[in-house]
Amino acid sequence: MTDTMFGSGISQWVCPNDRQLTLRAKLHTGWSVHTFQSEKQRKSQALEQRELDVILNVIHRAEQLELIEQHRIGRLIERLENMRRSAVGNGRSQCLLCGESLGLLGTPSVLCLDCHKKVCTKCGIETACSQKRAQWLCKICSEQREVWKRSGAWFYKALPKHIRPVKDPLSDIRRPVIEREEQPVVRSLPVIYTWAHSKATLGTLDFSLLYDQENNALHCTINKAKGLKPMDHNGLSDPYVKLHLLPGASKANKLRTKTLRNTLNPVWNETLTYYGITDEDMVRKTLRISVCDEDKFRHNEFIGETRIPLKKLKPNQTKNFYNCLEKQLPIDKTDDKSLEERGRIMISLKYSSQKCGLVVGIIRCAHLAAMDANGFSDPYVKTYLKPDENKKSKHKTAVKKKTLNPEFNEEFFYEIKYTELSKKTLEVTVWDYDIGKSNDFIGGVSLGINANGERLKHWFDCLKNKDKKIERWHTLTNELPGSGFND
Incomplete structure (x- = not known):
């Protein structure tokens, strides 16, 4: 067999033939002159301990980052599974997520583009598209697209290896469980995902109250709200705050802030004042603070409320509050009519x-x-x-x-x-x-x-x-x- 030559000039390299390769294999001299090294050369080129430590640290850090990434993907998947478990409707005559009745006599509905289930406009998200007609996704399918994008599954065409957080019902300690595609899913006891109904997810309200005893005035400063429940189809709200004094909620004692558009974390920094507040009122009245979503073409929607008995306030001392909003509470209609006022x-x-x-x-x-x-x-x-x-x-x-x-x-x-x-x-x-x-x-x-x-x-x-x-x-x-x- 003739030798094959590569390169040109003095840098030519000759590919050895079969005889030469067999001989070099017996002598343990490598497959070419470039791979041959003596024992002395090998020892002189060995890595030092410091260099080995650096390499091991890099490998260890890469393993830690991989573990953190698996935990992150696992939390995304757990959130998606919780949303699926919380669905209470059938997707035909009821909203798939919240279970509200749909149809002519019920809530307006839209059809999800991915799962082809019906949801109400509160539980649907309108997606941007090049076509003129609107396309809707339910919040479950929208979350699934987000998981697919943020986990890298769009690239691997499947969910990568991840670690799901599992809640121990005995010790209430969250421990990671490694989950692979071919292994059964290890889950905790079913957790009801109440993203649309829970008290915490209605949002929080930051405000302060001051009773000016000398001038018989109650100053209510509405600072901001955080994490409000989305009420519009774009996943946002147009929130405002209104105040009432109970008992006797009516337009006579209603005050309200301005409306802020397209936000779930509004900042008002407005002070609303009730005049003519007496010490007797401070003992028997309660301030009701409601957060609502303003709609131009239909009735405004209630988001949440909080109530503060005025007897908790001390005269001429500002008290700050940071309260979680609650569902609408019934107003007691059996108040003493002798306390009814004309103004x-x-x-x-x-x-x-x-x-x-x-x-x-x-x-x-x-x-x-x-x-x-x-x-x-x-x-x-x-x-x-x-x-x-x-x-x-x-x-x-x-x-x-x-x-x-x-x-x-x-x-x-x-x-x-x-x-x-x-x-x-x-x-x-x-x-x-x-x-x-x-x-x-x-x-x-x-x-x-x-x-x-x-x-x-x-x-x-x-x-x-x-x-x-x-x-x-x-x-x-x-x-x-x-x-x-x-x-």
């Missing part, structure tokens, strides 16, 4: 020695009763100083449109001697203005020597402190003795 009014009194008269200030009203069909009122206030023989003591504020918490800041002057003031009674009434028909009476309050409680104390404080403005909140009543309710 409150803030009045200031001052006897002016310089002008020789009484200055009555109508500052604002709060939580008025709604008298119109739209759930609001158009309130204004009238005052009388009685007895009024000449019927000239009537004063009236401007009308505030469509509000239950009007702010007037108007003052009226009654020219009267100080010695005669103790014989007078100040009657204040609040009315709802209507066009084309008689105005509706909302409530009233009477201040004078014949009054009692806070109304009598307010009148006495005015008499004892000349030239000093005294401000007080008063509760409006359905009846005002000695006055006619025809406007």
Whole structure:
């Protein structure tokens, strides 16, 4: 057999023939001149211990990274399996995930592109595609695509080796179990995956409360929310926060923040204030804070709520809260009707020695009763100083449109001697203005020597402190003795 030559010039390399290869094999000299090494050469080229340690460390670190990667893939697969176990519907007449009834009389449904099961729009995710028509995936199939992508299964065409976390029902310690494709799956006891129903996944709300005792005000600062439940088909929400005082939740004591679009972690940093809050309210009332999702073309959707008894607050001390949102709780309809109010009014009194008269200030009203069909009122206030023989003591504020918490800041002057003031009674009434028909009476309050409680104390404080403005909140009543309710 002739030798085969490779290369050119002085760097030519000759491939040995069969005879030469047999001879070199017997002499243990290698298969070519380039592989032949003497024992001395081998020893001179041996790796040092330091180099061996570096190589072993690299191998050990690679094994650790591989183990971490197997744990990560195992957690992804465990999450997907939990979602599958939590499905409660049949995918035809019910939503596959949450089990809500579908159809004309039920919740609108969409068809999953992968599993061809029906889900409601809350449990479906609209995918982006080049076609004009929308394509939907259920959250299980969307999660499966995510696992397929993040585990590298799209490249290997199968799930790689992974370690599934298993919960020990006895010791409650999570231990890894190595799982291969051909081995049976080692699982713990079934864990209900309540991603759509659990208290924790409704989200958390960060807020603070401050009771200003001097000004009878409750300041509610809504800071932010985190991890809210997605309510829209894009997997996001348009959240806002609304407040109510219980008992007696109505539009009269409703406050709300602005709406933030397309977010599950909104930051509001808004302060909402209730005026006319008394120490009695702080004992018996509860603040209800609700987080809702705003929808333009249908009713707003409830996400979660939390309730704070106001008796937990200390006057003039800010208290911070970081509460998990809960499902909507029923409102007790059996509240004591004797506590039902028509609203409150803030009045200031001052006897002016310089002008020789009484200055009555109508500052604002709060939580008025709604008298119109739209759930609001158009309130204004009238005052009388009685007895009024000449019927000239009537004063009236401007009308505030469509509000239950009007702010007037108007003052009226009654020219009267100080010695005669103790014989007078100040009657204040609040009315709802209507066009084309008689105005509706909302409530009233009477201040004078014949009054009692806070109304009598307010009148006495005015008499004892000349030239000093005294401000007080008063509760409006359905009846005002000695006055006619025809406007």
